[in-house]
Amino acid sequence: MSDAALRTPFPERASAALKDGFLQEALTIATTKFIDLRRESFAGFPQGEALRDQARAIKEATLQRLDAHLDRLADNVERLGGVVHWATTAEEAREIVLRLARDRGVRMAVKSKSMATEEIDLNEALEHAGITPIETDLGEYIIQLAHEKPSHIIAPAIHKTKGQVAELFSRELRGQFPADPEVLTAVARQALREKFLQADMGITGANFAVADTGTVVLVTNEGNGRMVTSLPRIHVAIMGIEKVIPSMSDLVVFLAILARSATGQKLSSYTTLVRGPRRAGELEGPEEFHLVLLDNGRSRQIASTLREALYCLRCGACLNVCPVYRQIGGHAYGHTYPGPIGILLTAMLKGNESVRELAHASSLCGACKDVCPVRIDIPRMLIELREHLDRDKIAPWGERVVFRAFRRLLMSEPAFRLSARAGRLLQRPFVRGGRLRGLPLLFGRWTRTRDLPPVAARTFRERWKDLR
């Protein structure tokens, strides 16, 4: 999201999202469908729970020797004729891709869906350099036409209704298209075919990269990913360094749970394994293969409390079940990665300062932890993040004072009792029909939409005397 949009405080962004009827409709339909599909998929898959444990253990172990696994991956990619680039920052990653494109006279690049390229704002950089990026995933294509950012990790256009997409296509692609997903998909396919043939460069992310074999793995559903990796003469894959896994047998574990968590599929329609560029005698594949290993703040988190966020497979399951995400959608979060995991990833990539408000955009209901394929304890990490906000004095001064005062209240029963009595007096003007309404100050945030029970005429501790 643009810096200008981020200047609007998060609560206001959330509030605007709540008033967007189209967004509400689209979100409810899509997230409910994702939740049901995932639930059904795991219900018929009893070994799923053990596989989730195993996947988590693999991530844990791999991160402990991340450098060794990355070296091995790089060696194997190069042995296969690929070129490996190490990018410490987003800027370095952009520069690597731009240099490759410029040196080889690339005018157009086709892309398959990649959050890593969103994270480094690659499209903007390419456009700025006069290279046209074309998103070929249907959802990404939609939001590229609309000049928007993805609002969901796997369903980037989840915030749009089919009616909105029909309008968008009719305007941008000059036609009169009905709000029929099949028709609209055919329209996009038609438009994209030409681009695939024109493009000199294909840019992808990576769901996994297998160190032992130098294989980059893409999990997709539309077939566009496969064309991006095979049609243009140059393929550039950009992946966060945490995506490396040791072996093909590890890959099997992840593949068994990734699509189930994301879309409820046993496997996605396409699982593309890329091993270097086209070899002598092969008929297909790019002439050059480049792998960009993106750090961008990840390695310094390996020993931090946010470490678990590096296990994330980007399946999006935690977004679908999050009561907050389901109400406000992805854009309101204001960063590349939305939803509960997005708060952690944003803190990781951009620093705790950037999630001062977002750290509290969770009721800590724990639904995310329940569905995470690698069981990332997101609520616990959000609580830890909040602790750091206090420790580093990032949390607002006023809030920190209020909570310290509250602690004092809880440490003294007489003070606690006294405050109940004070509440009983102060609430008098606001009692209506045995309920509190229209309270001032902070309490008004509650009573604007909900009644509050009044402080009881006799608290339990006062009534206990009669119960003894």
Add this chain to the structure above:
Amino acid sequence: MATPVRASLMITCLGDVFFPEVGVAMVRLLRRLGVEVDFPEGQTCCGMPLFNSGYHHDAAEVAARTVRLFERAEHVVVPSGSCAWMVKTEYPGLLRHAPALRAAAESLARRTYELSQFIVQVLGLGRVESSFVGKVTYHDSCHLLRGLGESASPRALLRSVPGVELVELPGADQCCGFGGSFSVRLPEVSSAILDKKLANVEATGARCLVACDAGCLMQMGGGLTRRGSAVKAVHLAQVLAGEADA
């Protein structure tokens, strides 16, 4: 005759100040079930609001105080899944730097039960007599469901009451939008989540919405009365004690 089971009541801050009738129902219910109930008077709050907002040193002080207060309790019974979760899963970690306190916290964690779990696990009862009559629906509080892994006990106890007809709430396992300070930090989002919950509640045709957490009851009850709903939010203890209409 065997010695009676003894239990100390942890009333919780919300229970003490806003819902004393729940505590009263709980005391009557437990006594009827043969439990000897006492109430350690110095108690205030488990400290969860401090903990959840990241004020962990402060929460640890409150935890230490609570651990000492309940040191001698044979069992501790809590009418809120979230507070029980706090004591059971977070106290030992909060007090990890003081070995003696940590050990006491671990002991307290083992002795602490949310009400429905206490009835089923400690008292070994699968059914409870109650004069309550009517159709009810049940909301799974997040911390009881996902924190303590409990969804069966409250439902079983409700079903055991002859006059109760329990209808499942669609999306019963979804958050009501309370979330402690979340409810006032992001009141509009919290209320939007609540609206969805209450639409489901009203569609069940139940006359009472039952939950085992004062926070959820404050949120859902506050929403129900604000919208002038005929559905009443009540605590499990009130149904089981036959005092839901009080």
